[in-house]
Amino acid sequence: MSLIPQIGLFEMVLLAALALVVVGPKDLPRLMKAVGRMFRQVRGLADEFRAGLDQMAKESDLEELQKEIDALKKLNPTDELKGAVDDAMRPLVEPDRPDGADTADALPPEGKA
Secondary structure (H helix, E strand, O other), X not given: OOOOOOOOHHHHHHHHHHHHHHHOOOOHHHHHHHHHHHHHHHXXXXXXXXXXXXXXXXXXXHHHHHHHHHHHHHHOHHHHHHXXXXXXXXXXXXXXXXXXXXXXXXXXXXXXX
């Protein structure tokens, strides 16, 4: 339901006839120009108000997007992937030694092979 009253053809003809009788045919064009200017000003104010509301909505959306971007930056999937690869490679590079010897001791000295 609209808050703006709806004006049909009959109402417009009635208003035009009433304006013609009250204002007179001589001043009617001046009245119509003034009414037209008033409607343009009202429409301009409504457009400015709507633009302000749209701008506020965009700013709130931008704030939410910035928060999501910051949260995604904190995740840093490359570090998580690098850690997972390092964990997977560690048993291959450093095998468990049952006797407790270092891997450097297990390697033959240079020149002796």
